[in-house]
Amino acid sequence: MVGKALETLFIKIWVIVKLNLFFWLFSCCGLLVAGIGPALKTINELFISHQFNYKDITLKEGWSSFKQNFVRGNILFYGTILVLAGLAYNLFLSVQIQGLAFLMIDFLLVFAMIYAVVTFQYTLLLDSYYEIDLKNLLKLAFISTLSNFTNLLKIAIGICLILFITWKFKGLILFGTFSMIQIWSFTATKSWRQTIDQRLELHA
Template sequence: MVGKALETLFIKIWVIVKLNLFFWLFSCCGLLIAGVGPALKTVNELFIRHEFNYKDITLKEGWQSFKENMIRGNLLFYGVGILLLILGYNLFLSVQIQGLLFLVIDFILVFGMIYSLVAFQYTLLLDSYYEIDLINLIKLAVISTLSSFMNLLKIAIGVGLIFLITWKYKGLFLFATFSMIQIWSFTATRSWRQTIDQRLEGYA
C-alpha cells in the first residue's frame, strides 16, 4: 500500500518536472519572446490529453503542438500581457495619490489584474479542451470566470501560493512552477468543465 502510494507520488512529481522542462525547452526554441505563450499552451494540452500517464507525454508530440500553437499562443499571451501592462501602469499612477477614492481605484485595478490572470488560465484550458474560435474562446473564458467566484478564488490563491513557494525555493522555477500552475488550474476548474460538457450534450 505504502509502495503504491510512493510510486504514484513519484510519477506525479516526474510529470510536473517533465512538463516544466518542456516549457523551458519550447520557450527557448521561440527565443522566449515568441515561445512562452505557445509553450504554456503546449504544456496545457499535453496534460489535458494524458494527465499523469507520463509515458504518453513525449517530446515529439510536444514539439508538434508547440508549432501548431505558435500564433494562437502568442495572441493569448501578449493579449493578456498588454492588458496587465495597462492595468499595472494605472495602478502605479494611482498608488501615488492619497485619498479614499484612489484607494478604491487601487483595489479595483489589483482585482482587475488578478481577474485577467485567471481569465488567461481559463483561455489556455478551454482552448486546449474544446475546438473553438478565438472570439468565442474569450467570451467563454469571461463567462467561466464570472460563473463561479470560488473557482476564480481557488485559481488565484493556488497560483499565488505556487509563486510564494517558488520565491522561497528558487529551484522550483526551473523544475516545477509553470507546470504546477497549469495542473492546478486544470484541477480547480474540473467541475466547471463538466458543467459545460453537460450543457453541450443537452444541445447536441
C-alpha cells in the first residue's frame, strides 16, 4: 500500500515536471515573447486530456497543440497583460495620493488585478475543455469568476501559495511553477465545470 502511494506520488511529480519542461520548450519556440501564451494553453490541454497518465503526454501532441493554439493563446495572454498593465499603472498613480477614498481605490485595483489573473486561468481551462468561440469564451469566463467567489479565492490563494514556494525554492521556476498553477486551477474549478456540463445536458 505504501509502495502504491509512493508510485502515485512520483507519477504526479513527474507529470508536473514534464509539463513544466514542455512549457519552457514551447515558450522558447515562440522566442518567449510569442510563446508563453500558447505554451500555457498547450500544457492546459495536455493535462485536461490525459491528467496524470504521463505516458500519454507526448511531445508530438504538445507540438501539434502549440501550433494550433499559437494565435489564440497570444490573444488571451496579451489581452490579460494589457489589462494588468492598465490596472498596475492606475494603482501606481493611486498610491501616490493619501486619503481613505484612495486607499479604497487601491484595494479595488488590487482585487481587479487578482480577478483578471483568475479570469485568464478560467479562459485557458474553458477554452481547453469546450469548443467555444472567443467572444463566448470571454463571457463564460467572466460569468464563471463571478458565479462562484469560493473558486475565485481558491485559485487566487493557490497561485499566491505556489508563487511563495517558488520564491523560496527558485528551481521550481524550471521544474514546476507553471504546470502546478495550471493543475491547481483545473482542480479548483472541477465543481463549476461539472455544473456547466449539467446545464449543457439540460439544454442539449
